[in-house]
Amino acid sequence: CKFSVVTSKVSTGSYKRQVYEVPSGKQLVDQAVIDRITWATWTSVLGDEVIGIWSRHAEKADVNCACVSHSGINLVTGDDFGMVKLFDFPCPEKFVRTCFCMVTRTSTVDIRILSSFSRRHMVEIFSYLNL
Numbered sequence: 001c002k003f004s005v006v007t008s009k010v011s012t013g014s015y016k017r018q019v020y021e022v023p024s025g026k027q028l029v030d031q032a033v034i035d036r037i038t039w040a041t042w043t044s045v046l047g048d049e050v051i052g053i054w055s056r057h058a059e060k061a062d063v064n065c066a067c068v069s070h071s072g073i074n075l076v077t078g079d080d081f082g083m084v085k086l087f088d089f090p091c092p093e094k095f096v097r098t099c100f101c102m103v104t105r106t107s108t109v110d111i112r113i114l115s116s117f118s119r120r121h122m123v124e125i126f127s128y129l130n131l
Helices: 031-035 048-053 119-129
Strands: 006-011 017-022 063-068 074-079 083-088 100-103
Touching (some): 048 063, 048 074, 048 083
Antiparallel strands (some): 006 017, 063 074, 074 083
């Protein structure tokens, strides 16, 4: 599979999403070009596609990590309160209800979906691990 432009997306401490060409390092600023990019992976808590991951009273810094499933239909997030939440992806509307939520013992700072599991499989794994 060949890509015409290989890109990398980064999130800054000021909660801005920036996109760069690889390997040139040139920043892409044309939103129409950025909107046409199909991402191989998604681990950002920023962007119009994930506006719904914050609860009504959450601050931006409360959600630490996110990962979209390989199928591109599920999103898992982790937050400062030890919550691991499962959403439909994309979730562009504010205050989206979670499909599933588990409480961990500590703040969740990183999370990944390791395979293209269905939502049912993810719930079963969370239950088995007793997160």
